[in-house]
Amino acid sequence: MWITIGNHRFKANLINTPAASEFSAMLPFTLNMDDLNNNEKHAQLPKSISTDEHRPKRIHNGDIMLWGNRTIVVFYKDFDTSYSYTRIGHIEDPSQLQQILGQNNVSVMFSKN
Structure with a gap:
């Protein structure tokens, strides 16, 4: 999977779960993602998908x-958390992610290629 923010592309690997498969089946789409807590971007998906929540204790x-x-x-x-999430995947090299996302809302495209 690819995540595109402006002119920057990040390769991401989806994990092998029903939720990640359902997420992948919706691709491609673009979301306007809001910043929250200066550590994440979030947005509503076009539709609900399966969950398999757990408490990771540590977000990366x-x-x-x-x-x-x-x-x-x-x-x-990276930070500690007490919230529960369903894992979808991980960006292979997120070293520039914080700089590119910034602290404002941003348009993010998710695609298969």
């Missing part, structure tokens, strides 16, 4: 998670 820069059954979240910082 580049994690792609589902909160609830319809909110996709792209994390751009």
Whole structure:
């Protein structure tokens, strides 16, 4: 999967779960993602998908998670959490992610290629 923000593309790997498969089946789409807590971008998916929530305890820069059954979240910082998420995937090299996403709302395209 690819995540495109402006002129920047990030390769992301989806994990092998029903939720990630359902997410992939919706591609491509573009979402206007809002910033939250200066550590993530989030937006509502076009439709709800399956969940398999767990508490990861630690979020990593580049994690792609589902909160609830319809909110996709792209994390751009490492931090501890007590929230539950469904894992969707991870960006392979998120080293520039925070700089490119910035702290404002941003348009993000998710695609298969």
